Amino acid sequence: MSSVSEREQRVLGIIETARGKRAKFRDERITMAHGAGGKATRSLVEGLLAPAFGIKSLDDAATIGELALTTDAFVVKPLRFPGGSIGELAVNGTVNDLAMGGAKPLALTLSLILEEGLGSDVLRAEVDAIARAATQAGVRIVGGDTKVVERGHADGMYITTTGLGQRDQRAQFQPARPGDRILLSGPIAAHGTAIMLARGEFDLDSDEIVSDTRSLWPAVDAILGLGAVRRLRDATRGGVASVLNELARDDGVAMLIQESAVPVAPAVAGACELLGIDPMYVANEGVFLAIVEPGFVAPGFVDIGEVKTDPPGMVLVATSFGGKRVLDELVGDPLPRIC
Amino acid sequence: MSSVSEREQRVLGIIETARGKRAKFRDERITMAHGAGGKATRSLVEGLLAPAFGIKSLDDAATIGELALTTDAFVVKPLRFPGGSIGELAVNGTVNDLAMGGAKPLALTLSLILEEGLGSDVLRAEVDAIARAATQAGVRIVGGDTKVVERGHADGMYITTTGLGQRDQRAQFQPARPGDRILLSGPIAAHGTAIMLARGEFDLDSDEIVSDTRSLWPAVDAILGLGAVRRLRDATRGGVASVLNELARDDGVAMLIQESAVPVAPAVAGACELLGIDPMYVANEGVFLAIVEPGFVAPGFVDIGEVKTDPPGMVLVATSFGGKRVLDELVGDPLPRIC
Known part of the structure; x- marks a missing residue:
């Protein structure tokens, strides 16, 4: 793949200083x-x-001996959307944080903040969704807490789940190195797009667009068995673009992505185009990136690009038209309340 | 201490059936x-x-091997009150859940749900309060998550903390037995009363009434070293009355409390009387009950009563006037949003 031009490096160099x-x-x-x-x-x-x-970061799973601990708050609106609901999301999101930390999910705790006036049928449906998702993910709900706030002071319910996991010895993560391949576990942007359409703010509807919420541990378990995985990261808030930026910044490398290689379902791509949103920034709940050593083959994963040396901290996209553009970090707030 | 009359037993027996x-x-x-x-x-x-x-209960600390895991949501209003704030409460509340499970607090995770428009100074003050309370309690904040909800959809902030603890081998809890003593770690009803006054809904003010929020692990550590502790329970939501009812119901015993022995600070007692509230139902954040074997002496604790056989599942209070009344479970909602 072609390297970045000198002019680009200069321009990007300025940004890079700020990024450092x-x-x-x-x-x-x-x-x-x-x-x-x-x-x-x-x-x-x-x-x-x-x-x-x-601490260095607040978001990743913390490591305590052989254990991993992680917490996620879920404030999604609406509570139910095509392909899932807040309860399912609350289980899978936390299970996936553990998986991304190379830890097998063992147990979850659950904190429910309920809005006064919430219908018991709505609550019951989410409790069932939580129980079902936990069973599917092979994780136990071991405890929790419930609070109620006055009418109007929450959107039905907010959920926080905390996950305890057992670290997998095969997960020996290291910084990404130039030459490493960037793999994606599946098509992107389905979750965020489904949520946006479910809100009904856009005059757009599609039966084909459903959230990809799922436990990623089985896929992580599989890829860890195949060879040297340097990094795993699920592409939730801020989408694939944000995760790539984080990884590039953290490891001081560049990422060069082949735009045409990134899988997006046609219905999702169409909706994003109509909404004027780049799918690379749309949240996912069942997609992760794996940075792997050169030559690594993982069935079911898509190779979307390569780790480069320059410009450090930057993500570049090679477009189908032969050009290159910076895939910058998300600044504003195009997609609130999607997880 | 005198036993319950036959008439009382009959009356209470009916209630007891429902309680079973x-x-x-x-x-x-x-x-x-x-x-x-x-x-x-x-x-x-x-x-x-x-x-x-x-699972049997959702509220207690869950046991996973030698570890304990517990979660608490905090939705207190106002965020700051005499003697403490939501951030301090969020640390101590979870630390205390671990302590009550006989576990030494090790690590906390933190989930913040912030309201759009929240002043950064308010957030900063709570972050500082969390950091300070964690240091005081000897526990590390190892991870977390932050979400923002639209203006009006939260009260400034809601916090969920999850605590991981190491189980203390001296904590070998057993059901309460008739003859056991009921100990209280300190004066009751300060926290809930301080919150109620801080809300300004009552034309009442007192500099002397401040929340008792604190880590209970040092006191638990001390009492575990003294001898056979059968049960520990902190008297938060629902106050001492609710905890006594839970214990009586869970262990199928009666509790007979000497009303005059229960310590309440004069200013708190006065405020409760003016507000028409029984301090036994008011929330605490730094008080716990210990059920201990007969003859157990614990400096700093107050002996407030005895475990009895009949009527099982009931809590009775011997009043200063020589009578006896049922201290029933809380039904309504006199004291919302205090933790």
């Missing part, structure tokens, strides 16, 4: 962007939360 | 009472959540 710094949190108020998974979220986490607690 | 059954969840909608820690909460947990997940 730890994000600062200077905003006066919390905005929706702080929850969208992009730059604002990073400034909140890196600039305020992580330093206050003396 | 597992609570059913039949309400059409969620009400504030489902979050208040009394009968409605029990019906939700025992009638819906616990059976769906195949």
Whole structure:
């Protein structure tokens, strides 16, 4: 694959300098962007939360001996959407955080914040969805807590799940290296698109667009058995673009993605085009990226690009027209409340 | 101490039959009472959540080998109150759940649900409070998640903390037995009263009434070293009355409490009297009950009563006037959103 031009390197070099710094949190108020998974979220986490607690990152599964521990809050609206619901998401999302940390999910705890007036049938449906998703993922719900807030002070329910997992000895993650391949576990952008359509804000409808929410542990279990996996990351908030940016920044490498290789279902691609949204930034709940050593073959995964040396910290996309563009980090807030 | 009269036993026997059954969840909608820690909460947990997940109780710390895992959601309003704040509460509440399970707190995860428009200074103050409380409690914050919901869809912030602890070998809990003593770790009702006054809904003010939020592990650590502790339970939502009822019901014993022995600070007692609230039902954040074997002496604890045989599942209070009354489970919702 062709390298970046000198001009591009200069231009990108300036951006790269800014990127090298730890994000600062200077905003006066919390905005929706702080929850969208992009730059604002990073400034909140890196600039305020992580330093206050003396940790590098707040989002990844923490390692405690042979155990992994991770927490996720779910505030999705609407509660039910084609292909899933908040309850299912709350199980799979946390199970997947563990899987991405190379840990086999063992147990979950559940915190429910319920809105006064919530229909018991709605609650019952989510409790069933949670129980079913937990069974499918092979994980036990071992405890929890329930609180009720006054009418209007929540959207039906908010759920936080915490997952405890057993670290898999085959998971020996290392920084991505130039030459490594970038694999994707499946077609992207289905979840976020399904949620946006389910909200009914757009005059658009499709039976074919359903959330991809699922447990990723079986796929992780399989790929860990095949060889040297350097990195795993699920592409939730902020989509594939945000995850690639995180990985490039964390490991000081460049990522070159072949746009035409990235799988997007035709119905999803069509909806994104009509909505004017790049599928690379749309959230997924059943897709992950694996950075693997050169020559690695993994059935069922799609090779979408290569790790490069320059420009460090950047993600570039080689378009079908032979050009190259920067796939930048998400700044604003195009897709709130999708997980 | 005198036993219950035959008449009382007959009357109570009827109630006891109803108590023996597992609570059913039949309400059409969620009400504030489902979050208040009394009968409605029990019906939700025992009638819906616990059976769906195949567990006996949802609230206690779960045991996984030598580890304990527990989750708590915090939705307190206002966020700051005399003696503490939601951030401090979120650390101590979960640390205390672990302590009550006989586990030394090791690590916490943190889930923040923030309201759009929340002042960064407010968030910063709570992040500092969390960090400080964690340091004081000797526990690390190892990970977390942050979500933002639209303006008006939360009260500033909701916090869920999950705690991982190491089980203490000295904690070998057993059912309470007739003859056991009931110990209390300190004066009751300060937290709930402080919150109620901080809301400003009552024309009442007192500098002396401050929340008792604190880590209970040091006190638990001390009492576990003294001898046979059968049960530990912190008296949060629903207060001492609710905890006593839970213990009596779970272990099939009666509890006879000497009303005059229960410590309540004069300012708190005065405020409760003016508000028409029984301090026994008011939430605490730094008080626990220990059921211990007869003859057990624990400096700093107050002996408030004795475990009895009859009537099983009931809590009776011997009043200062020589009478006896039933201290029933909380039914309604006198004290919402206090933890």
